[in-house]
Amino acid sequence: MRFFSQSFVYDDSWSIVALAFFLRYPNPYASHVISCDVISREQTPSGSLVTTRLILKKGAMPRWFPKGIVSRAESWVIEESEVDPFGKVVRCVTKNLDHVKVMQVEESVQFAQNAEGKTLQHTEARIVSRFGWGLTKKIENHGLTRFKANMQRSREGVSLILSLIRESRLQPM
């Protein structure tokens, strides 16, 4: 198992970051996202919004990976999120539904308003392979490297959406 965590502060307020997060597909930094559907969406009595989305992502197997095991380099991802507009917190957990024996990546991310009215993003990821054949460690390390690179792209994607929202609201930072 590989574990990774990172925090990051957006200068924007929580509500705009939360909006950008849900609007983040499609964007030029997420061309690997093929489809994204809302499977269920409900409001809880406590005022939170709970959403399940099903996302299909394109992937690429590393060259050293044995041929013929993964027939298509696509992966279904489930994203469960909860938005609490009173506490100003978004919590979101995503994980891949297929190829889980090769590698499962579980990511949890929170967006919370901080004392300065900015938005703190905290991300944690667990990367587990049960592949065996002496490749488990190599697969997990590869997954971790990819996760870190993707996180950077993902943040650029959210930042781009943020600037588009700001522009449309004509509220320069």
Added chain:
Amino acid sequence: MSQSLSSECTPLKKEYDSCFNSWFEGYLEPAVANSKSPEVRAAYSKQKADEFNLKCGKIWEQYRTCVQVQQAVKEKGLDKLLQQAREENPLVDPIPPLPTQPSSK
């Protein structure tokens, strides 16, 4: 807004998404922020749910039915995986505060 998993549903999805998004912008900023009162939260939840149903309820039903009728989810063998994932990871609220978050109270 990205594609639906079934191309038949993509136009409905796009219409739903844009309706939801404009509702969501308002939802994110309750007039009484940071309320711990269950009554205030419940009233807000009810009010926003009614507003959503009025504005987007119809398109949401159409979009959801489309995805189900296409049986895209089932055909792709996802229903079991989905069920499993949700049992493993049930969401319960309210959300506990971040341990690393400086208190905003």
